[in-house]
Amino acid sequence: MLESLITSKTRLKLLIKFFVNSQNHSHLRGLADEFGESTNAIRKELNNLTQAGILIRHSDKNKIEYQANVKHPFYTNIRDIIRKYLGLDMLLENILERMGEVEQVVLTGDIARGNDTGTIDVLITGENLNDEYINHLTKRIEELIDRKVIFTLSMGRTSVGGLVLFDREAGI
Numbered sequence: 418m419l420e421s422l423i424t425s426k427t428r429l430k431l432l433i434k435f436f437v438n439s440q441n442h443s444h445l446r447g448l449a450d451e452f453g454e455s456t457n458a459i460r461k462e463l464n465n466l467t468q469a470g471i472l473i474r475h476s477d478k479n480k481i482e483y484q485a486n487v488k489h490p491f492y493t494n495i496r497d498i499i500r501k502y503l504g505l506d507m508l509l510e511n512i513l514e515r516m517g518e519v520e521q522v523v524l525t526g527d528i529a530r531g532n533d534t535g536t537i538d539v540l541i542t543g544e545n546l547n548d549e550y551i552n553h554l555t556k557r558i559e560e561l562i563d564r565k566v567i568f569t570l571s572m573g574r575t576s577v578g579g580l581v582l583f584d585r586e587a588g589i
Contacts, residue, residue: 427454428462434531435472435485436492436499438524438580441531442484444477451532471495503533504562509582511558512541515550519543520574522583526567529580536565542575 423429430452435441445463449456463483466472473486486492500506505524512522519541523529526538541551551568558566574586581589 425462427452427458428466430533431459431462431466432495433499433503433533435483436496437503437531438529439485439487439496442482444480444482503528503537504558504564505582507561508537508539508558508566511554512539513583515547516541517543517546519546519583520585521581523575523577523579523581525577525579529578536567538567538569540569540571540575540577540579542571542573544572546570
């Protein structure tokens with residue numbers, strides 16, 4: 418559905434890259450390699466998004482890096498739209514609904530790095546997690562968000578890198 422509003426596939430990939438996780442940053446050539454597109458197409462979209470103030474650019478040695486502008490007035494709105502487009506809101510809602518005593522929900526893998534490969538890796542930590550529900554949830558979520566979901570369950574808290582969607586202790 419978002420594809421009908423944002424007709425540039427490159428722009429949509431860039432928004433996903435930078436707005437699924439505000440810590441994501443990259444440079445032109447890295448984005449071209451990652452997306453399998455020409456540097457010219459990516460440069461054009463990066464310039465448009467930077468001029469609009471949606472992305473910020475900063476120099477890192479002799480490379481210009483781009484990152485989401487978290488101070489932009491529409492940052493939260495864009496982030497929420499991207500997360501809704503990826504189905505992360507439904508994913509989190511369904512996990513917390515009946516999973517048990519969930520401590521953390523952390524996105525890992527490609528999606529945490531802003532690469533929409535069609536697979537979402539999710540780490541769920543906590544005590545007394547409902548293993549049976551996870552099997553049912555996997556099929557249901559995959560149908561709802563049209564992406565493959567891989568759940569990993571773990572006891573206790575974790576400090577694994579990724580995008581934290583929920584953390585009971587931190588109040589997120």
